[in-house]
Amino acid sequence: MGDYFQTIVDLDAGPDEAAELADRVVAWLVDEGVVLAERTDCVLGQPLGHPPGPNWHRAVAEDDADREPWDGLAVEVGRTVFDGGQGDPEAVTCPRCAATTRLVTETWDTIDDAWAPFREAMEDWDETGEAQVVCPACAESVPLPEWRWADDYFAFAHLGFEFWNWPEFTPEFLTRFSRALDGHRISHVWGKL
Ligand SMILES: [Zn+2]
Known part of the structure; x- marks a missing residue:
């Protein structure tokens, strides 16, 4: 256990x-x-x-x-x-336009292209406390902490x-x-x- x-x-x-x-x-x-x-x-x-x-x-x-x-x-x-420890988040949602980006496939394989900008932003945020990710749907630059993650x-x-x-x-x-x-x-x- x-x-x-x-x-x-x-x-x-x-x-x-x-x-x-x-x-x-x-x-x-x-x-x-x-x-x-x-x-x-x-x-x-x-x-x-x-x-x-x-x-x-x-x-x-x-x-x-x-x-x-x-x-x-x-x-x-x-x-x-x-x-959330083990596993990967399923999706992330833009707080500006509410478009959801899937981060894993139906069989829970990571979608690397979708993940890449978030991974990079996480490293930046960890180092400096500042990071933005451009939304693939509305093209707005959104601070990393404002994105909404599936299952928090x-x-x-x-x-x-x-x-x-x-x-x-x-x-x-x-x-x-x-x-x-x-x-x-x-x-x-x-x-x-
Ligand atoms: Zn957006």
């Missing part, structure tokens, strides 16, 4: 406010009892994370209230490409909360999470390692 993660990504937090927002949201989660304040070796990809708190079930559906998470929360502060496969942002091996969060919890982030837009990125 693999390890699953779901990451709540703040799409609006700038590089200068990410650390302060991260502290505030962790304090809120600790207050709620969703995670513990202490940090232990309970996450993948980082040395330390916050283990589940006594009220972890407040974040998940009633049906999942007996599926206690066995790992914790890793907070990612700083420019990060958040992705990617998010390009400066703040993310990565929960390891938790049941799926409820829409209500995600709404409250967004409120704790000053009403910022969030993306819910899922994956498996």
Whole structure:
């Protein structure tokens, strides 16, 4: 059995406010009892994370209230490409004209020509925090973070909360999470390692 993660990504937090927002949201989660304040070796990809708190079930559906998470929360502060782990995204949609570009064939082979401009932009964004991709349909130059990915496969942002091996969060919890982030837009990125 693999390890699953779901990451709540703040799409609006700038590089200068990410650390302060991260502290505030962790304090809120600790207050709620969703995670513990202490940090232990309970996450993948980082040395330390916050283990589940006594009220972890407040974040998940009633049906999942007996599926206690066995790992914790890793907070990612700083420019990060958040992705869905294994596999490839199926398609990407232009936020200007709503045209969708398929990135894999019906049999899930990568379409290299379609992928190339996005791959290049991802490298640029990772290095500099700036990248644009010209839409093949409307020819507009669109900043990489604004493209919409099938299944929220990617998010390009400066703040993310990565929960390891938790049941799926409820829409209500995600709404409250967004409120704790000053009403910022969030993306819910899922994956498996
Ligand atoms: Zn377009």
